[in-house]
Amino acid sequence: MASAEAIMIAILSVAFAAILAPQSQSNEDFGSPIVVTATSVADAQKTLIQCLERNCPPKENINATIALVEAQFIGGDFASARQTAQAGMNRNRPYIAEAPVDFSELRRASARMAAHLGLIEEARHETPAN
Template sequence: MYVMLLPILLAVAQTTTAPPAPVEEIVVVGHRATDALAACIARQCPPAEDVEASLQASVEQFTAGRYAAARQTLQRSIRRNRAYAEQLPGPVSSLYATLATVAEHEGDSNLWKTAARTNVELLRRHVGPSVPGTLLEEISFADALMGTGNLSTASDNLAKVERLALEAGHPGIAAGAAYRRAWLAFAQRDDGRAAKLADHSVAIAGPAKADFARLRDLLKSRIALRKGDSGAIDALVARTHGTIRSARPCCFPSRSRI
């Protein structure tokens, strides 16, 4: 059930390496970004270039199925560049966000949670706790908490995001956090609370009210389906026919490069 609450972060391209070829043939091996990173490190390139090259190399390694190499590339870059977080909060944050994605894919829950938490703490300190980027990463951190079974803490974090987002004038993000709490309540089989939180997400959504109304109806249809209430399902289908989309609320992107 919790899988549907987690952002779909991984879009993996298939990379193949050709077998040994005769000398007259040219074989291109997909290590361009990895080689560029090695050259960057060798010439002691500036931190911003190092971070960008590291991110590109980690994506190259990940898409080639070299997950451990991608993780190591990111961890080494973090060790080299975390001291520059104040000057480069966005790029250094991307290192942690991408590392969290790799750790999630590998099933390393401790590293996933640690990377996500460090990313949020970095953004709070150097960017601000109420800016959209930080709030979105707070939501990603809540995903990590849910994925590691810390459901109560995840719900508390989402409630905090909702409050901060409303105070800062970001109703779409606030509504997204509330709607996520609704799905969490649904996953815990607390249907009454799930329905109330879904209604609440619509009430605070501002310009995105229509979108969250459709999402609320989608969740309520799931509640009705679980209860076996075919009449309620039919009513929801009739009301939302042609309008329910598979779109996600505004606040579920990931800043990772993978």
């Protein structure tokens, strides 16, 4: 019986290995190459710093902040992304009337980062009911 079990385990192991093995495919199988573009955290951070140094308008400030939040999020640094979003909200809260849609996008980004960090109450607080 033990030898039958050993044979079955060997067969299953080979089957799983075949299923999990990477399949090689050429670019020709997919048509044109896939190009991925993104802004690096360093570039987004530089853009925001330059914006802040020249006292850019609130809408530009918020959009530069959101770009950095997105780059940090894509990089997996949810805590920094949330801190960036909150700092942007604090900086731009006096200008909500000038850029309400942009500010709400920043607030939503902060709430999303809170949710990813497991801060459910904070995420709810930052996402007002409609």
